[in-house]
Amino acid sequence: MDQARSTISKIFNGEPHSYTRFNLTQNMEGDNSQVEMKLSSDVDEEVGGNGVGDHLNHNSNRKPYVAQKFGRTPKNLCFMAAAIFLIFLIGYLIGYLVHRKKDLSPSCSASALPFANPPPHETGAAPLMDWDKVKELLAQKLNANKFEAAFMEFNSENHQAGSPGDEDLANKVLTKFKEYGMNPWTDEHFVRVQDPPASGTNKITFKGTNFRPSGFLSYSPSGRVTGAVVYANFGEESDLDFLEDKNFNLTGKVVLVRAGKISFAEKVANAAKRKAAAVLICPGTTDDSIGDNIELFGHVHMGSGDPYTPGFPSFNHTQFPPVQSSGLPTIPAQTITKGMASNILRQLSGHEIPAQWKVFGSLGDEKDVITVEVNNTLTEKRINNIFGVIKGFVDADRYVVIGAKRDARGPGFAASTVGTSVLVELARSISDMVKNDGFKPRRSIVFASWSGGEYGSIGATEWLEGYLSSLSMKAFSYIDLDGIVTGRSTFKVAASPLLHSLIGSTIKEVKSLNKDASMFPDLTGSWETNVFEPLKLDSAAYPFLAFSGIPSISFRLTSNDLDYQYFGTELDKWDKLNLITGAKVPHLTQVAAQFAGHIALRLVHDHLLRMDLAKYDKFIRAKVVQINVKVKNVQRMQPQLLPKALTMQWLFSASGSYSRASRSLAADIENSDLEDIEMCRILNDRIMTVERNFLSPYVSPRDSPFRHILLGFGPHTLGGLSDHLQALRSNNNNNSNADVELFRNQFALATWTLQGCANSLAGDIWSLDNEI
Template structure:
C-alpha cells in the first residue's frame, strides 16, 4: 500500500513540478475527448547506451515529451493519476483483507505434534491449504474401499502366534512388527517402556485344591494378583458371587467368615467376585466354568486377574517408569485372599462331596451331572496358591497421524497385544484392525487428499490380560498432558467374538455418534443393510448399548482419566464367547463362532471404529452429545429423590436429621448442567465455522465434560476410578443410592451425617462440570 501511494505522489510531482529526479519507461494513454497525447520517459541502461559522435558512450539519460500541452490536458492527467491512486488503494485494501481472512479460518488452525504426550506445540499455526478437500461421503467411501476382508485376512496370519504373554519374547516380537508397520506408514512411531509387577505360576510349586485329605487337582490356570499361601475352611456354593447371591446365602444363616467360596465364572468379573467374597471375610475363592455358560469347554484352564482396578497394583496412581522412586504402596483393589480357577471336572468332584441344603430353584440350573448344594459345616476344602510375583519390562507402541488444524487434539485408537495362549479373539483381531486402520488412514492422507483437522494416535498396549496394565500406566504417566488433549478413546479389544448381534458400551457423550455410525456401516451379514437396520430393532439403544464393565479395557480411560471411551463387538445373541482367557481362543474356535467369516466381521468392525474416529477428526465441532449425559445424571437424581421420600416415611432416621436431608441442591446442580447443555448446543448451531477461536472454545467446553465428572475430592492414588457416574467408591452417585438403601434398612454401616457429606461433594462435582460447560465466568449459573 505504501508503495502505491509513493508512486502516486511521484507522478503528481512530475506533472506539476517539472522534470523528475529519475526516470523510468512507461506509457500513459489517455483517450478522453479523443486526445492521443502520450508521455514517454526513458531510463538508460548499459544495454541501451549508444555512442556519441566521438565514439564515446553517452551517459546522459534522455527522454522526450511533447513541448506544449493545453491546460485541459493537465486536468485529464490529474484525473488519471487520481484514478490510479484509487485503484491502487482498493487493490492494496483487498489484498490485506484477504490475508486477514486467512488467519481466522477455523479449518486452517494447524498444529504439529509427533509425540502428543511429550511434545506439545503451539495451537495457532494456520495455513489456507489445510482446508479439507473431501466431504464426509468421500471420506467414508474411501475408507470402505481400503479396509477389505482380504487385507485383514493376510494381516491376521502375520499376527497370529501360539502364545504372546506380556513381557515375553513373542510379545516383544509383535511390538517390533507393529512399530515397523507404523514406521512404513510415516507415522513417527515411538515406544513407552514400563517396569511392572506381574504374577505367574510357580515352576516348582504348583497350586493345589483338596477336599478333606483328598487332592482334587492341580490347576494349570491361575488368577493373577491372588494372595499366596494355604487356607482351609468350609466350602460354600454362592452361584455367580454377585451381592444378591451372597445375600441369599446370608439369609440361609450360613456364615461366610473363614469359608472357601465356590463360584461360577460369568456375569461379573473375577475381581468383583473375589472382592465380594472378601467383604464377607471368606479366606479363599474357587471359580469354575459351568457348562451352562461354557458348553464347549471341558477341562480347559481359565486365566485372569483379581485386581479390582487397573494398572500395576504396586504403583497405584503413578506410572511404573524405570528409576521411579516407588513408595511402599499397593492398590486398595488387591483382595488379600486366595483366588484360584479350577476345571469343570474339579468342580464336579467338590459338588459330589458337598452336603447341606440344595441351591435355590431361582438360581439357574447348571449342567454338571450332580446336585448343586450350598455346603455343610463339615465340608472342608483347602486351597494352596504359590503364584510368583516378578518385575517385567513391557512396551507400548504408538504412531500418530497429525491433524492439519488442531494437531494437539487427538482421538486414541488402541488394542491389547498380549495374551495367555493364542488370544486370537482377545488380541490378534484387535491388533490386526489397529494396524490396518493405521495403513488405510495414512494412505488416505498421503494419496487421497484427506486432511484431518485433529490427530489420531494409534496405540498397541501390553499386559492387557493383567488388567489394562500397559494402557493404565500410560494414562498415569501422562495424566496432566492428556487432559484437554485426548478427547476420545476407541477400544478394539475383543471386537469380533461372534456373528449374531452387535453390542457397545460407551460414555453417554458418544451415544449419538455410535447411532450415526451404525447407520453408515454396511452389515457383514447383508450387503444391502446397514448395521443399524441389522441389529437395532425397535429401540436401538436398548438393543445395542450395555453398561461398561470394570474389566473392559476402555473403562480406565473414562473412570480414571475422564476421556470418553467406547468398546464394541460382534458377538453371540445370548451369552459370551466362552474361550476368552483360555488356550482354546484360537483361529479355529473364532472361525466357528463367526461361521467362517472372521475377516469379514473384522473389516466391518474396523469400518465402525474408523468412521467414528474420522468423524471426530473431520468435523469443525466435536460430535459429543452433552444432552445424553444430562439424561443419565437425572435418572440418578430421580432414584435418590425416591429413596429419600421412602426414608422419610420409614421413620428410621430421626426427624431432625431428615429435616436437612433434601435433594434440592443436587437437583439444582443438574438443572445447571441441563441449561449449560442447551446453551452450548445453541452456540454450536449458531456458530461461524470459519471463526477459529469460536470453534476452539466450543470444542474445549465439550472436551471438559467427561474430565469434570472426576471427583476432585478423592485421591487418584487411593480411589483411582474417581468418576461420579461410572467410577467406583463412596463418591459416586450409585454409592449414594446404596447408602440410602442402607439407611432405610438401618444397616450398621449407614451414617446420615456421612451421607450428607458425600451428597454435598457429589453435588459440587456436578455443579463444577456444569460451570465448565457453561464457559466464561460471566455465563455461570449461580442459582444454587
C-alpha cells in the same frame, strides 16, 4: 547566485513563516483542547524588524514577507523568476533520477501486478472432504482378504506380556507404523505382576482329594485357608443376596463361582465384603465346549495398571514409595478347571442349587470343608507400548486414540490378535487416504498397541498415569479394539453417554454399507436398551473414561450376552472363533473395523465434535431421582439417621444447572460459524471438559482411582450414595457400610462436583449459573 542559493535553501530546508493550528480529536482533560505549534525558525524571526509578530494575526492584509523584503523592482523580479526556474529544474532532475532508479532496481513482478481476481478469504481450515466420500474411501481400503493376511502375521501361540513373543509382535507393529509414515514411538515401563509359583503349585484339597491347577489369578494374596465351600453362581451381588436370604452366612466360607457376567476382581471383592475366606472360579459354560482339563487365567485387581504404583507411572525403575492399590484383594483366589468344579459340586450337600442358575447339585453345607493354598510369585517385567500418529491439519494437538492390547497368556486370538490386526489395518487405510486420496483430517489420530493388558490394562493405564495432565486436555476420545469379534448374531456396545448418538448414526451407516452387518439392530423402538451395556472394569476403555475423564467406547460382535467362553484359556484360537462364527471371522472383522473407523473419522472430520450433551442430562436426572426416593425412605423409616434438614434441593439445583448449561452450549453450537476456527476450537474444548469435570477432585487416585462420579465406583459416586442409603435403611447404621456423617460429606462433595461440571460447561465466568 549566492543570494539565490540562500533563498532556495530557506524554501527547502527552512520552516514556514506562519503558525499552523491543529484541532486534536482526543480530549486530554475532558475539554476540546487545542494546541498551537510554532513552525517558524528563530533565524527567520530576526529578519524584517517590525514584521516580527505581525504574522500572528491571520487576518492581516499586509504584504507577504518576501514582497516586503525584496520589493517589486525589475532586478528583484528577474532574480525571483530565475530562482523559480532553477527550483523547477532541480525538481525535474530529482524526479527523473528516482524514476530511473526504480526501473533499474530488481523487483518481483508477481507482487507488482494486481490480482486478476481477489484471493479467497483464508480461514486456515483444511479443505473439507464430503463425508460420503470419506466413507467410500474407507470401505475401499478395508477388505476381508487383508484381515486374513494380518491374522497370519500377528497370530502367535505365546505372547505373554514382557516375553520374547510379545517383543516380536511389538517390533512387527512398529515396522508397520514406519511403513505408513506415522512417526512411531515407544513407551517403556517396568511393572510388577504376579505369575504362577516359580516352584511347586497352588493346591486345592477337598474331602481327601488334592487338586493342583496350573491356572492362576494374578494379584491374589498368598496363603492357606480352610472353610466350608458354598456355590454362588456368578458371584454377583444379587447371587450373594440370594444366599443370605436363604440364611447362608458367608463369613469364613470358600465361595465357588463361575466365570462370566462380571470380572474376576468384582467376584472376589463381592465375596470379601461378605467376609468370605477365599474364592474359587471355574469356567462359566455349562456345556461341553470347554473340556474338563482346560485351565483358566486372569487377575483379581479391582483396578487397572500396576497395583504397586497406584496413581503414578512405572517409569525407568524409579524408586516409588512402598504403596499398594486399594483395589488389591484381601482374600485368596484361585481358578480351577471344569472337571475339578464338577467333582466338588457332586459332593456338596445342603439345599439344591436353584433352577434359574442352570447348574445341577447342592449349594453346600458346613461339613463340606475345603482348603485353598495360593503361592503365586511377584515378578518384574519390562513392557513396551507402541504408538503411531496421523496428524490433523487444523487442530493437530487434539486427537482421538485407538488402542488394542497385544499380549495374551496362550494364543489369545479373539482377545488380542483380532484387535491388533484391526489396529494395523485402520492405520494403513487412513494413512493411505491422507497420503494418496486427499483426505485431511481436522484433528489427529493416535494408534496404540498396548502390552500388559492381561494383567489389568497395565500398558494403557501406565501411559495415562504418565501423561494425565496432557491427555486430559488434548485426547477427546478413546476407541477400544479388544475382543471385538466373539460371535455373529448380536452387537453390544459400552460407551460414555456423550457418544451414544454418534454410535446410533454409525450403526446405520455401517449396516447400509455391509451385508455382513446383520447383527446390528434396526434403530427403532428400544434399540438402545438392547444394545448398550455397562462398561466393564476389564476393558481398557474403563480407565480412559473413569480414571482420566476421556469419553470412551468398547464394543463387540458376539453370539450371546455372556462373555466369550474361551477368553483366558488355551482354546482361544482362530479355529475356535471360526467355529462359532461360521468361518466368517475375516468378514466380521471387516464390519468391526468399519464401525471403529467410522467413529474415529467422524470425530476428526467434522468442524465440531459429535458428542450429545443431552444424554448425560437424562442420565444424571435418573440417578438424582433414585437418590431422592431412597433419602425419603430413610427419613421415613430411620428418622434419627437422616434429619429433615437434609434435603435434595442442592442436588436438584446442580442437576438443573447442568441441564441449562448443556442446552446453552447446544444453542451456541447451533448458532456458530463453522468456518471460524477459533470459535470451533473454543466450543470443542467446552465439550471436552464435560467428562473430565465428572472426576471427583476430592478423592485420591490411590484410594479411588475411578473417580468419575457417574460411571466410576466408590462412595464418592452417585451410585455409591445410592448404595450407602440402602445400607442406612437396612442396617440401621450398625456396621461400617452405614455411616451417616460419611454419607452427608460424600453427598455434599458429589453435589458440588456436579455443579462444578455445570459451571465449566457454561463457558466464561460471567455466563455461570451461580444459584444453588
